[in-house]
Amino acid sequence: MRHDSRLSSVLHALLHMAEADRPLTSETLALCMSTHPVVVRRTMAGLREAGFVRSGKGPSGGWTLACDLNAVTLRQVHEALGEPAIFAIGKRSERPDCLVEQAVNAVLDDAFAAAEALLLDRFGQVTLAMLAAEFSRRHAGVARSPLAPTKDDSHV
Amino acid sequence: MRHDSRLSSVLHALLHMAEADRPLTSETLALCMSTHPVVVRRTMAGLREAGFVRSGKGPSGGWTLACDLNAVTLRQVHEALGEPAIFAIGKRSERPDCLVEQAVNAVLDDAFAAAEALLLDRFGQVTLAMLAAEFSRRHAGVARSPLAPTKDDSHV
């Protein structure tokens, strides 16, 4: 299965938008993320509907943030994308006649449900502001030592 | 992405083998799982290498269990399948130059690693014997009441 990288993509875009002081075009964002402008528009559509970003047409148009970075969690972003499937592993059939398969599915469902709950809970605890802070931390660190790690980096 | 149902499939097969008192052919197992015999052979190959099952050729050949159901966990089965990818969601690039993307990836990696650890831990606690017991429980329940649930089923 091919990986669904939409969450990673839009978070990347949101952070770039947070750094910028003017609207960023789909083309600009597509260059950042080495993808296609239409993919950017399509993916960001969900975030616009959720009210996290705004898009403007015409010259000086583009994408701008429309939310408080402290108020939006990764979970909300995931939901804005339409809650895409999290797992690549699944069941053969949803409603099997075979009791053996039902038993297997029941046990697997439990485990996957627990893992999904944990993941979504984590996502719910991370705000965009925390992501931005993580970026700042790295930015400072790498500016200090781009290739040769110093002692300060050793415990990171 | 299409779901990878190999784990579900082989567990199903293993439980059928546990119920049987003679080797089951790939054809028989394929019928149970509504798939193709070659897919069964291909998928079971990993379990054979791990020593969980044996396969015999010729007439009276087929697949037999070669392990103690109490000694094999879902995690071991997952590993025998080659530890296929668990998540359908992933990163756009593994080693991005962009510090923003690095920050995003770092945070996402943490969350996914935690969820994966939880899932594998759960898998490590479930033995094939427990799966078989779950089947027996269901078998008893449904034999008692195939279509019209009784009071006894109401709290299941």
Add this chain to the structure above:
DNA sequence: AAGAATCGTAATATCAGAAGTTACATGAGA
């Protein structure tokens, strides 16, 4: 008003990986 920049979106193509299928070789038993 004209023209350019930019988004919105439908339609289509590409790509990757699991699953399905075919083909043929190998080994075991009657």
Add this chain to the structure above:
DNA sequence: TCTCATGTAACTTCTGATATTACGATTCTT
């Protein structure tokens, strides 16, 4: 020897994300 069954390579099909093309709609500038 003949048949049954696995082993495996090669190829096809299927599915969903991603990539691309095309065209329409809106906004800004001149």
